[in-house]
Amino acid sequence: MSLRAVVVHGGAGNPRAGRIADEAPYHQGLREALAAAQQHPADALAAVEAAVRVLEDAPVFNAGRGSVLTSEGTVEMDAAVMCGSSLRAGAVAAVTTVRNPVSLARAVMEGSDHVLLVGVGAERLAAERGLERMDPQWFVTDAQRRRLAREDGDRRGTVGAVALDTEGRLAAATSTGGTRGQRPGRVGDSPLVGAGTYADSTCAVSATGDGEHIMSVVATHEVSALMRLGGLPVEEACERVLRGRLERLGADAGLIAVDRDGNVAMPFNTTVMHRGWQVAGAQPATVLGKT
Numbered sequence: 654m655s656l657r658a659v660v661v662h663g664g665a666g667n668p669r670a671g672r673i674a675d676e677a678p679y680h681q682g683l684r685e686a687l688a689a690a691q692q693h694p695a696d697a698l699a700a701v702e703a704a705v706r707v708l709e710d711a712p713v714f715n716a717g718r719g720s721v722l723t724s725e726g727t728v729e730m731d732a733a734v735m736c737g738s739s740l741r742a743g744a745v746a747a748v749t750t751v752r753n754p755v756s757l758a759r760a761v762m763e764g765s766d767h768v769l770l771v772g773v774g775a776e777r778l779a780a781e782r783g784l785e786r787m788d789p790q791w792f793v794t795d796a797q798r799r800r801l802a803r804e805d806g807d808r809r810g811t812v813g814a815v816a817l818d819t820e821g822r823l824a825a826a827t828s829t830g831g832t833r834g835q836r837p838g839r840v841g842d843s844p845l846v847g848a849g850t851y852a853d854s855t856c857a858v859s860a861t862g863d864g865e866h867i868m869s870v871v872a873t874h875e876v877s878a879l880m881r882l883g884g885l886p887v888e889e890a891c892e893r894v895l896r897g898r899l900e901r902l903g904a905d906a907g908l909i910a911v912d913r914d915g916n917v918a919m920p921f922n923t924t925v926m927h928r929g930w931q932v933a934g935a936q937p938a939t940v941l942g943k944t
């Protein structure tokens with residue numbers, strides 16, 4: 654048994670040389686994320702959480718360990734999960750010690766009356782729930798230190814997953830270290846329901862790219878609205894949001910989405926968007942650049 658459809662992303666961006674120098678660890682991370690999701694064929698929420706945990710632990714992606722650094726050289730992480738069938742969501746922002754922020758987001762959804770917890774309050778819930786915590790320095794990698802000092806390489810990243818399970822349920826999850834050199838305390842689109850992350854009974858969507866623009870457009874909810882109210886297929890709805898409202902603002906961005914029939918979409922307007930997908934009956938695939 655396998656998920657009816659799953660898509661993961663490791664961020665949209667414009668690497669200086671137009672491509673990633675060493676592609677292997679990106680493909681490996683994406684493949685492992687898809688395999689982790691497939692451990693939960695009948696539970697879309699568990700599937701997207703498992704996939705994002707793998708990507709958070711892989712230091713090549715901007716989430717968890719390997720996150721980009723703030724202007725003060727620290728790591729602050731945001732994450733969200735949303736369950737399409739219940740419309741329940743959980744999110745955290747500006748956490749500094751939680752190894753897998755996506756699991757803390759799920760704990761907010763299932764273990765509190767709230768949707769979004771930030772900073773100290775979020776860390777306290779992590780302690781209460783016994784989630785794994787690390788020294789804040791553990792998240793800071795040499796590669797990101799060099800990038801902050803030299804101001805080179807991509808400023809962004811972010812990881813996400815969307816899935817449709819065998820019971821017909823949809824779920825989405827997103828996790829990020831934000832944008833390199835951001836002011837401490839800046840929160841992007843990823844943990845905001847409807848902006849960087851959204852799921853309902855029509856589709857599940859995760860965004861990456863210029864967070865401030867993704868927030869103004871309420872991009873992932875806009876995809877659902879175009880499908881539910883406008884009758885657009887998932888691919889067209891994603892294209893419309895990306896090429897329309899986001900591009901008009903000058904946003905660099907990408908979206909991954911799955912609908913309730915298992916159709917998937919993954920448009921982006923940057924040179925790369927690390928992505929992987931698998932639909933029932935087919936082999937998994939991973940691609941970094943344009944096809």
Ligand code: ASP
Pocket residue numbers: 664665808809810811829830831832840841842843849860861862863864865867
């Ligand atoms: N959207 C993320 C943020 O603004 C960054 C990214 O996806 O590249 O925090």
